[in-house]
Amino acid sequence: MAEEIPKLVVESVTKRFRTRKGEIHALDSVSLTVREGEFICLVGPSGCGKTTLLNLIAGLDLPDGGQILANGKSVTGPGSDRMVMFQEPALFPWLDAFDNVMFGLKLKPHLSNKERREVATYYLELVGLDRFMYASIHELSGGMKQRVALARCLAPNPRVLLMDEPFAALDALTREQLYGDLQRIWQQRKRTIVFVTHNVREAACLGDRVVLFSPNPGRVQEQFTVELPRPRDINSVDLAQHATKITRALKRHLHPDLEEVAE
Amino acid sequence: MKRLLGVVIFFACMIAIWEALVRAGVWSPVLVPSPFSVVRYIGQALADGTLERATLVTIRRLLIGYGLGLLVGLPLGLLTARFKVMSDTLGVIALGFQTLPSVCWVPLALLWFGQTESAMLFVVTMGTLWSVLIATDNGVRTVPPIYVRAAHTMGSRGLHTWCRVIVPASLPFIISGMKQGWAFAWRSLMAAEIYVTILTGFGLGHLLHYGRELQAMDQVAGIMLVIIVIGLLADKILFSPWERFLHRRWGTEKA
Ligand SMILES: Nc1ncnc2c1ncn2[C@@H]1O[C@H](COP(=O)(O)OP(=O)(O)O)[C@@H](O)[C@H]1O
Ligand SMILES: [Mg+2]
Numbered sequence: 001m002a003e004e005i006p007k008l009v010v011e012s013v014t015k016r017f018r019t020r021k022g023e024i025h026a027l028d029s030v031s032l033t034v035r036e037g038e039f040i041c042l043v044g045p046s047g048c049g050k051t052t053l054l055n056l057i058a059g060l061d062l063p064d065g066g067q068i069l070a071n072g073k074s075v076t077g078p079g080s081d082r083m084v085m086f087q088e089p090a091l092f093p094w095l096d097a098f099d100n101v102m103f104g105l106k107l108k109p110h111l112s113n114k115e116r117r118e119v120a121t122y123y124l125e126l127v128g129l130d131r132f133m134y135a136s137i138h139e140l141s142g143g144m145k146q147r148v149a150l151a152r153c154l155a156p157n158p159r160v161l162l163m164d165e166p167f168a169a170l171d172a173l174t175r176e177q178l179y180g181d182l183q184r185i186w187q188q189r190k191r192t193i194v195f196v197t198h199n200v201r202e203a204a205c206l207g208d209r210v211v212l213f214s215p216n217p218g219r220v221q222e223q224f225t226v227e228l229p230r231p232r233d234i235n236s237v238d239l240a241q242h243a244t245k246i247t248r249a250l251k252r253h254l255h256p257d258l259e260e261v262a263e
Numbered sequence: 264m265k266r267l268l269g270v271v272i273f274f275a276c277m278i279a280i281w282e283a284l285v286r287a288g289v290w291s292p293v294l295v296p297s298p299f300s301v302v303r304y305i306g307q308a309l310a311d312g313t314l315e316r317a318t319l320v321t322i323r324r325l326l327i328g329y330g331l332g333l334l335v336g337l338p339l340g341l342l343t344a345r346f347k348v349m350s351d352t353l354g355v356i357a358l359g360f361q362t363l364p365s366v367c368w369v370p371l372a373l374l375w376f377g378q379t380e381s382a383m384l385f386v387v388t389m390g391t392l393w394s395v396l397i398a399t400d401n402g403v404r405t406v407p408p409i410y411v412r413a414a415h416t417m418g419s420r421g422l423h424t425w426c427r428v429i430v431p432a433s434l435p436f437i438i439s440g441m442k443q444g445w446a447f448a449w450r451s452l453m454a455a456e457i458y459v460t461i462l463t464g465f466g467l468g469h470l471l472h473y474g475r476e477l478q479a480m481d482q483v484a485g486i487m488l489v490i491i492v493i494g495l496l497a498d499k500i501l502f503s504p505w506e507r508f509l510h511r512r513w514g515t516e517k518a
Contacts, residue, residue, distance in 0.1 A: 060412055080418040090413040093513050094431040103427075104417035138514030156417065 005072045007160060007192045008034040008057060014065035015052055025217035026052045029066065032211060032220060036159075039186055039193045041207030043200055043246065045254065049218025050196040051087065054162050057194065058084045070160065080104065083158035085166045089145040091137045097124065097148045098133045104156040123151040126185060143174035147181075154185065161193045168197070176234055179205055183231045200250065204242040205234045212246065214253045221253045296481040301488065304481040313470070318489065321456065321466035328384040329448050332391025333441065339392075340399025340437075341425065350400070357396045365390035365451035369458060380463045386455045390447035398440020402433025435513060438505045445501065449494065467493075 010032040017024045026049040034040050042050050055061045057068055059078040068075040070082060083104070091100050098120055105116040124133050127147040132140060140148065146166055153161055167175045183206065186193060197203050203210045210224040226242050233239070278298050284290070285297040296304075308314035343354040368389040376382035406429055414428045430437070456468020467486055474482030509515060 058416055060415065078415045078418075080416070082416070084413070084416045086409060086413065088409065090409045092410060092413075092428070092432070094434060096512075103414070103419075107418040107423075136512050136514065138512070152417075 004036065006033045006069075007036045007038070007071065008032070008194070009069040009072075010053070010057065010066070011068070012066040013053070013056060013063045013068060015049070015056065015061075016064050027056075027063075028217035028219050030218065030220055031066075034192060034194060037190045037192055039195065039206060039208045041195045041197060041203035041210045042213060043197055043203045043210055043250070044213030044218070045215055045250075046198055048213040048215035050198075050213060051164055052218065054084070054164050054194065054196055057160075058082055058162050060084070080107065080156050081158055082160040082162060083153040083156060085146075085149050085153045085161065085163040087164045087166070087168065089137075089142075089149045091145060091148055091152070093137050096134045096136055097129060097140065100137070100148055101152045101155050104152060108156060119155055120151075123155045124148075126154070127151045127181065141174075143170050143178065146170065146178065150178075150182070150185075154189075154191075159192060161191050163193065163195045165197055166195075167202070168199070175202075179234055180231060182206065187230060200247045201234060201239070201243045204239050204246060205232050210246055212249060212253065222249050224249075293478060293480060296484055300481040301484045304479070304485040305488070308470075308482075308485070313465075314489065317465055317467050317470050318493070320464035321452065321468070322493070324380070324383045324464075324466065325387060325448060325452055328387025328452070329391050329445060331384065332388045332444055332448065333395055335388070336392045336395030336440075336444070337399055337437070340396040340440075341403060341430075343396065344400045344403035353396075354400060357393050357400075360389070361393040361397055365447045366454040368451060369455045372455070373459060378459060378461050380461065382459070383452065383455055383461060383466075386451050387448045390449075390451040391444035394444035394447055395437070395440045398436050398443070399433065402436025402440070403429055405436065406432040434505075435509055435515065438502070438509060442502055445497065449497070453490065 010030055012029040012031050013027055014025075014029055015027040017026055030049075030053060032040075042053065044050055052061070056063050057070070057075065059075045059082065062076075070079070075082075091097075092103065095103065101120040101124060102116060105111060105119055108116075111119070121130075121133070124130060127150050129144060129147055129151065132144060137145065137148070149166070153163075167178055170178070179202070195203070195206055200210075204224075204226055207226055210226060211220055212222045212224070213219065214221045224242070224246055228236075228238055228242070282298050285292065285295055305314065339349075339353060339357075343350040343357070365386065368386045372382040372385040372389075376385060410428055410432050411424060414424050419427060452466075453468045453471075456466040457472045460469060460472075467490055471483060471486045471490075474480070474486060
């Protein structure tokens, strides 16, 4: 097979934040490769630098050491080939749901206005919001807001989707529904997805590959491949087995001294 | 319909009581005019054109001065929010001037511009400018950074980010600043018109002033009524649409 350029390459990336209390070593020589069309989940306790890494890949921040390549090119700033879905919905309250989705589309000069409207409508229908296209953001529930945010990310047709704990604030039922939706959308329109979460089950449910992070400083500890048929049900037994394996590894890395006591 | 009826009855009763008290001779007719004489004055002033002319003069001053205030205040507010140097210099000046009651600009305006139209416009502009500047500056500073980051990832940059994200996100602040600026401008213009006679045009303030000089209480009360009505209309026409928009979009209670 011909040599394929990986979609994303993170090469020994280091990031430090200078704060009043001193320096925080957020990422320490993190390396990661993501193939085209892969769904990869980054898991780790909060504070281990997941958001920081995602921001670096998005180009919203620059690394102190190492480099990040997207499509073989060094990332120097944000670009609409890599769309971000933030931890909070980050929707614009002065626009309705439809215009929020249109925002990114209007920045694509090669589309006609008619095409833009069609694309926006298509994605809002895809996330199941056809009845709320012209609703104000404050009228939407938390789950509906995240759906709009998802449509807004998908609409400009980015090759890479960076999602930062997008479903963390939702209730379990809505979340399960969105797991299904996200897998369906990902299968329909092959995208590369980097999905950040602190929920191991969620990671096992969504990811082809699960990358385990540990904090202080943020490092990649271990990677797991999840080979289960899709769409996956978060409550299935097979999935639970994977999740248990990953959780064990997570605990081992967090409290290496406790392990002998527990097992 | 029932609500409207209630309102009509309330005001009819008020006017009836007012008329009854005047007829009973509780106060001297010089101090309290009867509602009919007030209406008669307004009718006369409308018929001979003085009221229309004065209203036009006043509204023209207000709109031009206010427009200038917005035109200068908005961009300056964006600048003070964007550049540290600007906020350390202009921002401090703005804070100082905003605490200054805008009537205090009247003497200065007269010294600088004499008894001219420019003096009037200057007073109105100064009343508007600082409130709008400070509100815009505040609004921009409180825009959640996440909006800007989200816009950047979607390919928005520079001026586009300012016009399409930062300014709209600050709208609730900007509108309330515009409203405050309007109130300041309106009050200071009335004060200026009452204190100063300007030959280029007699506004409502002048009519009020002459009403007092002539001891024509019906004129004073009539003009006050017109001023109140203009204030209410301005609120309805200039700000209500914006407030409805804010209410609909942000889901905030209408202030
Ligand atoms: N802008 C920042 N300034 C200072 N410290 C930061 C900043 N962003 C993140 N950090 C710190 O870096 C570490 C990693 O944060 P983050 O990437 O948000 O973790 P996670 O998303 O995994 O919870 C934390 O200790 C956090 O306090
Ligand atoms: Mg985070």
